[in-house]
Amino acid sequence: xxxxxxxxxxxxxxxxxxxxxxFAGVLFHDRYVRHPExxxxxxxxxxxxxxxxxxxxxxxxxxxxLLNLIDVERSFTVATFVAALVWAIAAxxxxxxxxxFIKLDPLVVAAHTAGWLVKLVAVALIVTxxx
Numbered sequence: 001x002x003x004x005x006x007x008x009x010x011x012x013x014x015x016x017x018x019x020x021x022x023f024a025g026v027l028f029h030d031r032y033v034r035h036p037e038x039x040x041x042x043x044x045x046x047x048x049x050x051x052x053x054x055x056x057x058x059x060x061x062x063x064x065x066l067l068n069l070i071d072v073e074r075s076f077t078v079a080t081f082v083a084a085l086v087w088a089i090a091a092x093x094x095x096x097x098x099x100x101f102i103k104l105d106p107l108v109v110a111a112h113t114a115g116w117l118v119k120l121v122a123v124a125l126i127v128t129x130x131x
Contacts, residue, residue: 005064008130012060015122017053023115031105038103056119063120064127074128083124084117091116 032039063083072078092113099109 004131008064008127009057009060011126011130012063012123013053013056015126016056016059016119019115019119019122020052020056023111023118027111027115028105028107031107034105035103059119060123060127063123064131067124067127068131076125076128079124079128080121083120087117087120091120 063086066086067074067079067082070078070082095113095116096109098104099106099112
């Protein structure tokens with residue numbers, strides 16, 4: 001593996017982490033307490049947060065592999081389109097279905113869904129630029 005892979009992985013993980021922090025932590029933060037029984041005890045989620053951030057590794061690597069498999073000339077337009085497709089067929093439906101069956105505030109569901117789009121597009125652009 002070249003340094004390009006490691007640079008893309010590191011930058012992609014930072015971007016994914018920032019997107020998660022903004023869309024799943026900051027936006028509508030006050031709406032999480034609307035259904036406190038759904039969420040774990042505040043301040044005791046360190047293991048869950050670490051596990052969630054570790055799951056960003058397959059997101060970055062998977063996007064890199066997918067974009068390399070497509071085998072078209074690298075462009076930010078193609079990367080954005082692929083990221084939007086992944087979001088439309090997997091991330092958005094899964095997040096919205098969670099909101100249907102789990103007692104979550106609709107604004108929290110919307111923020112998490114939008115966060116996935118931002119995360120996937122950011123990772124796709126980073127992978128395109130660096131990998």
